[in-house]
Amino acid sequence: MALSTNLSPDKQREMLRQMLTIRRFEERASADYLAGKIYGVVHCYIGEEAVAVGVCTALGGNDRIISTHRGHGHCIAKGADLNRMMAELYGRQTGYCKGKGGSMHIADFGIGMLGANGIVAGGISIVTGAGLAAQMEGKGGVAVSFFGDGASNAGPFHECLNIAAAWKLPMIYVCENNMYAAQTAAAQTHALPDVAARAAGYGIPGIVVDGNDVFAVHQAASGAVDRARSGGGPTLIECKTYRWRAHTERKGQPDPRDQAEVEAWKRKDPIALLERQLRDQGELDDPGLRAIEGGVMSALEAAVAFAEASPFPLPEQATDDVFAA
Amino acid sequence: MRELTYNEAALEAIAEEMRRDPKIFYMSTDALPPLLKEFGEQRVKATPITEAAFTGIGIGAAGCGFRPIVDWRQVTFCFVAMDQIVNQAAKIHYMFGGQVTFPMLFRASVGGGGLVAAQHSQSPYSMFMNVAGLKMFLPSTPYDMKGLIKTAIRDNNPVISFESSRLMGRRGPVPDEDYTIPLGQADVKREGSDVTVVALAWLVHEALAAAEELAKEGISVEIVDPRTLVPLDKDTIRSSVRKTGRLVIADEAGPTAGFSAEVAAVVTEDAATFARLKAPVKRVCALQVPIPYSPVLENAVFPDRNRIIAGIREVLDAKQPAAA
Structure with missing residues (x-):
């Protein structure tokens, strides 16, 4: 278990608040999806919250990230507005994408969140372009690519690690290894058990970290951010974690995973672990936890109310924004 | 210049x-x-x-x-x-x-x-x-x-x-001074009255050569170069066809679901333009094959000025689409 010596108690409680926000947001998104209020497809990040929060806590406001189809956690950890997120899931005009994107395409360029992306590995090169932009801007910014174990087998991962290493781009590549690419076990499709080992092929550091320990993730990310900011180039961080839910929230979807395996990972709950760590340090008690939970729930209820009160787009808005002015 | x-x-x-x-x-x-x-x-x-x-x-x-x-x-x-x-x-x-x-x-x-x-x-x-x-x-x-x-x-x-x-x-x-050309603006590369040829890139030059040749016979060819594919200048294409009543589309690509098909649709789905058509629309395109290597084969695949001339003669000889 990693120690959290370089983070203030307030910061640590903020990390807990963010992780709880991700979980409660997705529990609600899932329920509302099954109730028919949210459409299409929803991919939940529950169980992996420590990765997004641990990494984003190591970033500054000018740093940029890109996400995946499983993107709510990254949005929340980077500071996205819950109202506009929920409104987007509800398909409303007030959503981040004016109802054009939905769960898989939430972006907020204003806070450096370059978008969830519906194509596995689709965002890796785009965010590497953000790394190039940061290098050309010369203001010490960095860029983070979040992607899964599935994307690590796709061409863009390898092409971009090579370019980022060759050009010494200020990049952090964060593989969220939840052991399954949709329904297929990584053990069936990966030649090596550790994605991080591939970093050696590009001459960059590759770090394996317990992805359910938010302090361990934060520590690894902080080191990688320092290295990137100082011109040292990219780092690959592999966070070993697990998604508690099936690939998507669609009802009746096959989930071939061993239920005992799922339960075993639930006992390694990243939120419970952080709570324990905070209590052990004397930084959290029951009233404190209740206050955090209460704040999270009221923000969530406000977001749902905002979404429900928001108008749907007008049919004629389907032709808006195909091209920019 | x-x-x-x-x-x-x-x-x-x-x-x-x-x-x-x-x-x-x-x-x-x-x-x-x-x-x-x-x-x-x-x-x-x-x-x-x-x-x-x-x-x-x-x-x-x-x-x-x-x-x-x-x-x-x-x-x-x-x-x-x-x-x-x-x-x-x-x-x-x-x-x-x-x-x-x-x-x-x-x-x-x-x-x-x-x-x-x-x-x-x-x-x-x-x-x-x-x-x-x-x-x-x-x-x-x-x-x-x-x-x-x-x-x-x-x-x-x-x-x-x-x-x-x-x-x-x-x-x-190319002039010395700074200039721009808006996207979505076609250019009439040659004015004429008997037939419109919508052509792209190299085939604009082939169409110009074809027009020179046919001018000797008194055939007047208008050549429209769309220049921009998206957005396409539909107005210029339609108004040229409304004037000439005949359309040949010359494209170095194959015809299937191609640029030429789009131009044909732009002309025929517009009632005012369709009403002025004196002949079926003619496409002069590459053959629908991967481009082969040998010069004999490559030449066989691509349209050129001679095929444009043949296409123009075809629409000039054609009867107005039968009303019956």
Whole structure:
């Protein structure tokens, strides 16, 4: 278990608040999806919250990230507005994408969140372009690519690690290894058990970290951010974690995973672990936890109310924004 | 007026724009020597041969306030980047609710004539025309090339510059002073009254030669060069056809679901234009085959001035579509 010596108690409680926000947001998104209020497809990040929060806590406001189809956690950890997120899931005009994107395409360029992306590995090169932009801007910014174990087998991962290493781009590549690419076990499709080992092929550091320990993730990310900011180039961080839910929230979807395996990972709950760590340090008690939970729930209820009160787009808005002015 | 080649006109436009705007940078496999010499490695980047990666890198940099030029060189090389072109570049402005712009210029050479066979000769612009969110043009002269490239670089959307391989060394007048040509504006390259030929790139020149030939017989050919494929200048095409009553479309690509099919639809779905048609629309296109290597075969595949002449004679001889 990693120690959290370089983070203030307030910061640590903020990390807990963010992780709880991700979980409660997705529990609600899932329920509302099954109730028919949210459409299409929803991919939940529950169980992996420590990765997004641990990494984003190591970033500054000018740093940029890109996400995946499983993107709510990254949005929340980077500071996205819950109202506009929920409104987007509800398909409303007030959503981040004016109802054009939905769960898989939430972006907020204003806070450096370059978008969830519906194509596995689709965002890796785009965010590497953000790394190039940061290098050309010369203001010490960095860029983070979040992607899964599935994307690590796709061409863009390898092409971009090579370019980022060759050009010494200020990049952090964060593989969220939840052991399954949709329904297929990584053990069936990966030649090596550790994605991080591939970093050696590009001459960059590759770090394996317990992805359910938010302090361990934060520590690894902080080191990688320092290295990137100082011109040292990219780092690959592999966070070993697990998604508690099936690939998507669609009802009746096959989930071939061993239920005992799922339960075993639930006992390694990243939120419970952080709570324990905070209590052990004397930084959290029951009233404190209740206050955090209460704040999270009221923000969530406000977001749902905002979404429900928001108008749907007008049919004629389907032709808006195909091209920019 | 001084003359430049088609390729020189493109490079001059790019260099002038790069001098004007420090946010523009250039990526290609092998840096272009004249640009590299003037602007250095920071702004003229030689990439690994990974079009998928550097197309995506361009998108990300564009979303962060830069104005990248991504040179795929041969259009066939960009097919490995189709996810980035189709799923990302074309869609993200719309998909993200228009919250940020992605100004990018993609460059790709198209067409045949080089005897380099199927994987280095293709005119697949209609594949891209079919994707909402991409603008694109295909100039026929150095003048048009320079003006369109400048406009495209200043545009806030992804724009593809399709450039005819056959025309790279072709010279033409280009003024010294700064000018631009708007996207979506066709150019009537020759006025006439008997038949309209809508032609692209190299086939504009073949159509001009055909028109000269037919003028000797008193046949008056109007040649419309759309220049821009998206957005397409439907008005100029329709008004020319309303005037002449006959349409031949000449394209170096195959006909199937192609640019030529789109032009035919633009003309026939407009009631006022359809009513003026005196003959069925004629398409003079490449054969629908991968481009072969041997000169005999390559020549057999592509249209030229003789086939344009034959196409024009066909529509002149045709009866008005039967009302019965």
